[in-house]
Amino acid sequence: MSDDAVIAAERCQTMAEVRAGVDAVDRELVMLLARRFAYMRAAARIKPDRSMVRDEDRKNEVIVNVRAEAARLGISEALVGELWDRLVEASIDYELDAFDRR
Numbered sequence: 001m002s003d004d005a006v007i008a009a010e011r012c013q014t015m016a017e018v019r020a021g022v023d024a025v026d027r028e029l030v031m032l033l034a035r036r037f038a039y040m041r042a043a044a045r046i047k048p049d050r051s052m053v054r055d056e057d058r059k060n061e062v063i064v065n066v067r068a069e070a071a072r073l074g075i076s077e078a079l080v081g082e083l084w085d086r087l088v089e090a091s092i093d094y095e096l097d098a099f100d101r102r
Helices: 016-046 056-072 075-100
Strands: none
Touching: 016 075, 056 075
């Protein structure tokens, strides 16, 4: 099933339709992650000192923001917070590696 054939979750009648939707969302998420990591490369290029890569205040701000968005959308704030904690830590590792390669 192509992305053009993906239907809204509320209209799914079969598991094939559900799976097609999940697969389409997964492709979108990977594209968004690639875009997010591009910003990490930009940060590594811009920051003058490696010690500036880890910014706990900014990490906390990001997690507070996504938890609020999760609540607004009616999904688990705790789960989204945990996912983003891992994402931000992976982003920091990625940025440190990018910084070291410059």
